[in-house]
Amino acid sequence: MNRFSHTLLWLSSVLLTIVTLSCCTPKKAAVPTDDPVVEVPTFNADSAYSYVAAQVAFGPRVTGVEAHKACGDWLVGKLHELGAAVTEQTAELKAYNGDLLPARNIIGSYRPDTRKRVILCSHWDSRPWADNDPDEKNHYTAIDGANDGASGVGVLLEVARQLQQKEPAIGIDIIFFDAEDYGIHSHDEGHYVEDSWCLGSQYWAKQAKKSDYMARYGILLDMVGAPGARFCQERLSKRYAGSLVDKVWRTAHAIGYGDYFPLEAGSYVTDDHLPLNDVARIPTIDIIPYDEEYGFGEMWHTVKDDMSWIDPATLRAVGQTLLQVIYNEK
Numbered sequence: 001m002n003r004f005s006h007t008l009l010w011l012s013s014v015l016l017t018i019v020t021l022s023c024c025t026p027k028k029a030a031v032p033t034d035d036p037v038v039e040v041p042t043f044n045a046d047s048a049y050s051y052v053a054a055q056v057a058f059g060p061r062v063t064g065v066e067a068h069k070a071c072g073d074w075l076v077g078k079l080h081e082l083g084a085a086v087t088e089q090t091a092e093l094k095a096y097n098g099d100l101l102p103a104r105n106i107i108g109s110y111r112p113d114t115r116k117r118v119i120l121c122s123h124w125d126s127r128p129w130a131d132n133d134p135d136e137k138n139h140y141t142a143i144d145g146a147n148d149g150a151s152g153v154g155v156l157l158e159v160a161r162q163l164q165q166k167e168p169a170i171g172i173d174i175i176f177f178d179a180e181d182y183g184i185h186s187h188d189e190g191h192y193v194e195d196s197w198c199l200g201s202q203y204w205a206k207q208a209k210k211s212d213y214m215a216r217y218g219i220l221l222d223m224v225g226a227p228g229a230r231f232c233q234e235r236l237s238k239r240y241a242g243s244l245v246d247k248v249w250r251t252a253h254a255i256g257y258g259d260y261f262p263l264e265a266g267s268y269v270t271d272d273h274l275p276l277n278d279v280a281r282i283p284t285i286d287i288i289p290y291d292e293e294y295g296f297g298e299m300w301h302t303v304k305d306d307m308s309w310i311d312p313a314t315l316r317a318v319g320q321t322l323l324q325v326i327y328n329e330k
């Protein structure tokens with residue numbers, strides 16, 4: 001062997017080694033991650049629907065009336081039965097018209113021991129007046145609030161039932177706010193008072209601010225039951241908790257509910273998420289179907305807001321998205 005062929009042999013063996021090494025080195029993408037894929041439970045829309053119906057069956061849950069008291073007791077009992085640690089916050093809150101309201105915020109906590117917490121919330125009271133009804137003789141009639149009130153609570157009770165069956169990696173506080181819908185009657189403008197809506201959540205947020213309570217974020221559900229609902233991205237949610245809006249909408253699209261969650265900005269809505277963001281400083285979003293053309297829908301604050309407006313498919317789109325989000329938290 002001469003010197004030249006010696007070098008050639010050496011070179012080819014080096015090359016072979018490089019080729020062999022490079023083809024056998026695992027690619028980065030193939031490295032297994034140490035995060036196991038989480039099994040997310042399946043939301044039962046019929047169960048959620050039955051929880052909505054059970055609330056509506058009490059009659060209008062106007063803060064202070066008998067049906068409100070009875071439904072509040074039922075909610076406390078239900079959360080307890082579903083394995084939550086239940087606490088109640090009661091306060092006498094003054095409505096814009098001077099009515100003194102015996103308000104109850106009802107809270108069901110899962111894993112109350114951990115500091116890693118997420119809030120899921122909805123209001124449970126129903127509006128005392130159908131002031132948006134096309135028929136003016138209904139303007140002082142209380143509404144069923146099947147969509148406006150009971151739908152969000154129904155979805156959250158089904159989430160609670162799932163939490164009882166499978167413990168999440170984080171703590172969850174389910175909060176049912178009272179006296180959201182006692183806001184100024186639209187034919188009573190002479191009585192204008194600021195912040196007449198969301199009295200229960202305003203109270204809750206003030207107490208939370210005084211305590212050492214904290215949560216990573218909150219998700220508010222409002223009117224999540226109507227057929228074909230479109231939850232555009234409410235603007236205060238985007239402003240206060242933009243990355244959470246992205247996460248929730250991305251999740252809805254990933255599991256096939258993109259039609260319910262268009263990637264479009266909605267309007268600014270004064271709702272229970274405002275005091276949570278502004279006073280308690282917990283980044284909170286509102287899943288609410290505001291539409292530029294139809295507003296909150298033709299049944300909004302009318303006597304038509306009854307069970308005929310509740311579609312289990314919409315409850316499922318919202319509930320399954322919530323489960324997907326919370327079971328993926330660490």
Ligand code: AHN
Nearest residue numbers: 148181197222269270271
């Ligand atoms: C106002 O109409 C000011 N806010 C809408 C919040 C709401 C009322 N949600 C349900 N009913």
Ligand code: ZN
Nearest residue numbers: 127148181301
């Ligand atoms: Zn309302």
